[in-house]
Amino acid sequence: MIVLHHAWRSSASRRVRLCLEEKGLTYENRVVDMAAMEHHAPEYLRINPNGVVPTLLHDGRPLHESGTICEYLDETFPDRPLRPEDPYGRALMRNWIRYVDERIGHLIVFNWRYRLQAAAAALSDEELAERVRRIPSAERQEAWRRVARRPFTEEERTAARAQLVALLGRMEEALAPSGWLVGARYSIADIAAVPFVKRIEEEIAPEQVTPAAHPRVAEWWARIQARPAFARAGIGPFWDAPVMTGHTEPEMLT
Numbered sequence: 001m002i003v004l005h006h007a008w009r010s011s012a013s014r015r016v017r018l019c020l021e022e023k024g025l026t027y028e029n030r031v032v033d034m035a036a037m038e039h040h041a042p043e044y045l046r047i048n049p050n051g052v053v054p055t056l057l058h059d060g061r062p063l064h065e066s067g068t069i070c071e072y073l074d075e076t077f078p079d080r081p082l083r084p085e086d087p088y089g090r091a092l093m094r095n096w097i098r099y100v101d102e103r104i105g106h107l108i109v110f111n112w113r114y115r116l117q118a119a120a121a122a123l124s125d126e127e128l129a130e131r132v133r134r135i136p137s138a139e140r141q142e143a144w145r146r147v148a149r150r151p152f153t154e155e156e157r158t159a160a161r162a163q164l165v166a167l168l169g170r171m172e173e174a175l176a177p178s179g180w181l182v183g184a185r186y187s188i189a190d191i192a193a194v195p196f197v198k199r200i201e202e203e204i205a206p207e208q209v210t211p212a213a214h215p216r217v218a219e220w221w222a223r224i225q226a227r228p229a230f231a232r233a234g235i236g237p238f239w240d241a242p243v244m245t246g247h248t249e250p251e252m253l254t
């Protein structure tokens with residue numbers, strides 16, 4: 001049995017949902033309320049020591065890190081493979097995953113200014129200090145303090161935007177041989193990039209995901225969105241929580 005602890009808007013969660021849906025796997029949803037900081041609760045930290053989403057439970061065994069989870073799923077359920085067959089291709093895929101992972105901070109600058117900022121700003125100094133103490137990483141502690149009291153500035157957003165657009169430049173080059181990031185077919189490397197391109201296209205720099213700016217990326221993005229798994233994974237606009245049918249949503253960690 002597969003259980004996914006995730007959040008609808010979380011990029012890392014979106015990657016795992018895409019992978020599960022591409023592979024046609026059935027799973028149970030446990031939605032984590034990040035604005036309520038449920039992912040820093042002791043019972044959640046027991047299944048994800050980093051205090052982030054997503055976490056996958058497979059037959060009761062927890063696994064964190066979206067890239068690792070996707071590879072694990074692809075190895076465990078080999079039908080509809082999402083990794084290149086050759087070791088070199090798989091190594092390139094892992095480098096893409098790592099490159100994308102390192103850019104999560106640039107996305108936070110944009111993504112946290114909605115629900116998370118409103119929730120954090122409403123906390124008293126005492127409540128904030130108490131909540132932040134539970135966060136396992138110093139970097140994320142600082143991100144929560146920032147969003148609560150000193151939201152990211154326009155200047156920081158400009159710098160983050162440039163870093164995110166650089167991702168498109170790198171993709172443009174990689175897509176040249178086959179139209180996919182690595183090897184001859186859709187892989188976990190493409191999956192890793194999807195949530196980033198989604199946010200760039202819908203808000204951060206829409207003019208960059210166009211045939212004029214990055215033609216191969218624009219064409220790749222059209223093909224990605226046409227995949228049935230894309231709709232099933234519930235990757236809607238950032239400000240709308242998608243409504244999914246056919247999945248149960250029990251209380252978190254019950």
Ligand SMILES: N[C@@H](CCC(=O)N[C@@H](CS)C(=O)NCC(=O)O)C(=O)O
Pocket residue numbers: 009010011012013034039051052053054064065066067101104140
């Ligand atoms: N490298 C991790 C990143 C996980 C991550 O940063 N998740 C974000 C949502 S996309 C999160 O839980 N943020 C809440 C927080 O930092 O408090 C992965 O790919 O699973």
